[in-house]
Amino acid sequence: MVTISAKPKLVTVFGGSGFVGRHLVQALARRGYRVRVACRRPELANYLQPLGSMGQIQPIQANLRYRWSVDRAVEGADHVINLVGILAESGHQRFDAVQHLGARAVAEAARAAGAPLTQVSAIGADINSPSSYARTKALGEAAVREIVPEAVIFRSSIVFGPEDKFFNRFAAMARISPVLPLLGGGSNRLQPVYVGDVAEAYARAVDGDVEGGRIYELGGPEVLTFRECMEEMLRIINRRRMFVSVPWPVARLQAKVLGMLPNPPLTPDQVKLLQIDNVVSQAAEEEKRTLNGLGIGAHSIDAIVPSYLWTYRPAGQFTKPQH
Numbered sequence: 001m002v003t004i005s006a007k008p009k010l011v012t013v014f015g016g017s018g019f020v021g022r023h024l025v026q027a028l029a030r031r032g033y034r035v036r037v038a039c040r041r042p043e044l045a046n047y048l049q050p051l052g053s054m055g056q057i058q059p060i061q062a063n064l065r066y067r068w069s070v071d072r073a074v075e076g077a078d079h080v081i082n083l084v085g086i087l088a089e090s091g092h093q094r095f096d097a098v099q100h101l102g103a104r105a106v107a108e109a110a111r112a113a114g115a116p117l118t119q120v121s122a123i124g125a126d127i128n129s130p131s132s133y134a135r136t137k138a139l140g141e142a143a144v145r146e147i148v149p150e151a152v153i154f155r156s157s158i159v160f161g162p163e164d165k166f167f168n169r170f171a172a173m174a175r176i177s178p179v180l181p182l183l184g185g186g187s188n189r190l191q192p193v194y195v196g197d198v199a200e201a202y203a204r205a206v207d208g209d210v211e212g213g214r215i216y217e218l219g220g221p222e223v224l225t226f227r228e229c230m231e232e233m234l235r236i237i238n239r240r241r242m243f244v245s246v247p248w249p250v251a252r253l254q255a256k257v258l259g260m261l262p263n264p265p266l267t268p269d270q271v272k273l274l275q276i277d278n279v280v281s282q283a284a285e286e287e288k289r290t291l292n293g294l295g296i297g298a299h300s301i302d303a304i305v306p307s308y309l310w311t312y313r314p315a316g317q318f319t320k321p322q323h
C-alpha cells in the first residue's frame with residue numbers, strides 16, 4: 001500500500017514507452033507515483049502523459065548505451081525499473097550493448113543513487129543458450145545480481161494484450177493469407193501471460209511487496225503449443241486457415257533472408273529462440289516465484305484476447321464482445 005505524501009515517490013522506468021511499459025506506467029500512476037519514462041525517443045512517450053495527472057508522468061531521453069544519460073535518468077529516483085529489451089539487432093542496437101551492458105549500466109547507476117532496482121528479463125534467459133537474445137538476457141541478470149544482489153528480477157513468457165506483437169500480428173496475417181506458417185510444426189510450448197498481470201507484478205515490486213534477490217517467472221494459466229495458440233486465435237477471429245509446417249532448416253533459411261529487412265518479421269536468432277519451450281520452470285512453481293506465488297490471479301487468453309482481436313473478424317461480424 002502506498003501512502004501519498006506531499007511529494008510522491010519518483011520511479012524511473014527505462015523502456016516505459018514500449019508495449020509492457022505503457023501498462024506499467026499506468027499501474028504506477030494509479031498508485032500515485034511520479035513516473036519518469038526513460039527511452040531514446042521521449043517524444044514517442046508523450047502519449048503516456050494523459051494516463052496520469054498533470055506533471056505526474058515525465059518522458060526523458062536516455063539510452064542504455066550512454067552511461068551519462070542513464071545516470072541522469074536515475075537522479076533522485078526512489079526506485080528504478082529496467083524494461084529495455086530488443087528482439088532484433090539493428091545499427092548500434094546490439095544484444096550485448098543493450099541487454100547485457102545496458103542492464104549493467106542501469107544497475108551501477110541505481111546502486112550509486114541508492115535506489116532499489118527491478119530488472120525485467122525473459123523466460124529462456126540462459127548463459128549457454130544458442131540465441132543471443134536469451135544469452136544476453138542471462139548476462140544482464142548476472143550483472144544485476146553482482147551489482148545489486150537484492151534486486152528483483154522478473155522473467156516472463158510471451159506477453160499478450162492490446163497492441164501485442166503476437167496475437168495481433170498473426171491475426172493480421174490470417175486476415176490476408178489463406179495459410180499460416182508453423183515453424184518446426186508449431187510444437188514448441190508457450191505460456192502466454194496477460195500484460196496487465198505482469199504490470200501488476202512489476203508495480204508490486206516498486207511498492208516493496210516482492211522479496212528481492214530472487215528471480216520470478218511469470219506465465220499465464222495455460223500452457224499451449226504454438227499451433228494451439230494459432231487455433232485459439234483463429235477461433236476468436238472466426239476464420240478458418242490452413243497450417244503449413246515449415247521445417248527448422250527451411251525456417252532458418254527464410255529467417256536469413258527476412259533478417260536483412262529493416263524491420264525484420266523473423267531473424268535467425270528468433271528461430272533459435274522458438275526452438276526452446278517458453279514456460280515457467282518447475283523450480284519456480286515449487287518455490288512460488290510465480291504470479292500465483294505473488295497472489296496475482298493470471299487472466300486467461302479467452303478472458304482478454306477477444307476484447308481486442310474482434311476487429312480481425314470477417315466483415316459483418318464486428319461485434320465487440322460484452323464482458
Ligand SMILES: NC(=O)c1ccc[n+]([C@@H]2O[C@H](COP(=O)([O-])OP(=O)(O)OC[C@H]3O[C@@H](n4cnc5c(N)ncnc54)[C@H](OP(=O)(O)O)[C@@H]3O)[C@@H](O)[C@H]2O)c1
Pocket residue numbers: 014015016017018019020021038039040041042044062063064065082083084085086098102120121122123155156157158159160
Ligand atoms: N513482449 C513480450 O512478449 C516479452 C516477453 C518476454 C520478455 N519481455 C521483456 O519485457 C521487456 C519489455 O518488452 P516490450 O514488449 O514492452 O518491448 P518494446 O515494446 O519493444 O519496448 C522496448 C522499450 O525499450 C526502449 N529502448 C530500446 N532500446 C533502448 C536503449 N538503447 N536505451 C533506452 N531505451 C531503449 C524503447 O524505446 P525507444 O526505442 O524510444 O528507446 C521502448 O520503450 C523487454 O525487456 C522484453 O525483453 C517481453
